[in-house]
Amino acid sequence: MKRCPHCGEPGLSWLHFSLATRHGPTACRVCRGLSYPGEALLVVASVVGSVLPIIALVGAIYMNSLWPLYIAGGLLLLYPVTVLALPAKKTTREASQASYRRWKIGVAVFILLVVIAGVCQSLGVG
Ligand SMILES: [Zn+2]
Numbered sequence: 001m002k003r004c005p006h007c008g009e010p011g012l013s014w015l016h017f018s019l020a021t022r023h024g025p026t027a028c029r030v031c032r033g034l035s036y037p038g039e040a041l042l043v044v045a046s047v048v049g050s051v052l053p054i055i056a057l058v059g060a061i062y063m064n065s066l067w068p069l070y071i072a073g074g075l076l077l078l079y080p081v082t083v084l085a086l087p088a089k090k091t092t093r094e095a096s097q098a099s100y101r102r103w104k105i106g107v108a109v110f111i112l113l114v115v116i117a118g119v120c121q122s123l124g125v126g
Contacts, residue, residue, distance in 0.1 A: 004090045006033030018083045023100035025091050037086035050077050055083060 001010035002017050011030035017037065020026040025034040056072030 001029075002084070004030060004033060005035050005090045007031040009011060012088060014084060018080050022091065023096055023103045025096050034091045034093060035088040036091060036096075037038065037083050038089045049076060051059040052076065 002012040002014060003009070006028055007030050009028070009030040011028035012026060012035065013029070016026040017035075020036040022036055025036040027034055036040040052075060054074050056068040059068030060066060
């Protein structure tokens with residue numbers, strides 16, 4: 001159990017904490033306070049986690065060897081460890097719901113742009 005930033009008790013499940021985000025925080029079992037892993041490092045970890053497999057795949061093809069894939073796999077195993085090591089950040093239900101709304105708007109805008117790009121391409125524009 002990880003220590004809760006609200007009450008200081010070890011009330012956060014390791015599994016739930018590692019999956020928690022700003023818009024989907026985990027609740028403390030002792031005080032019901034909400035928290036999630038701090039984000040600065042999480043962004044870095046996510047970028048590395050999404051770029052690394054591509055680099056490994058290109059490296060494996062280029063070097064005609066499986067070693068880049070083994071190394072990338074080993075580094076990806078460090079991801080959950082990194083998340084668990086992050087300090088828990090406090091949040092509230094209102095703040096996490098507001099963040100979730102912003103996240104949904106971001107996803108909607110992204111899908112809209114993809115659809116517009118697809119329509120433009122099929123019409124031969126751009
Ligand atoms: Zn607590």
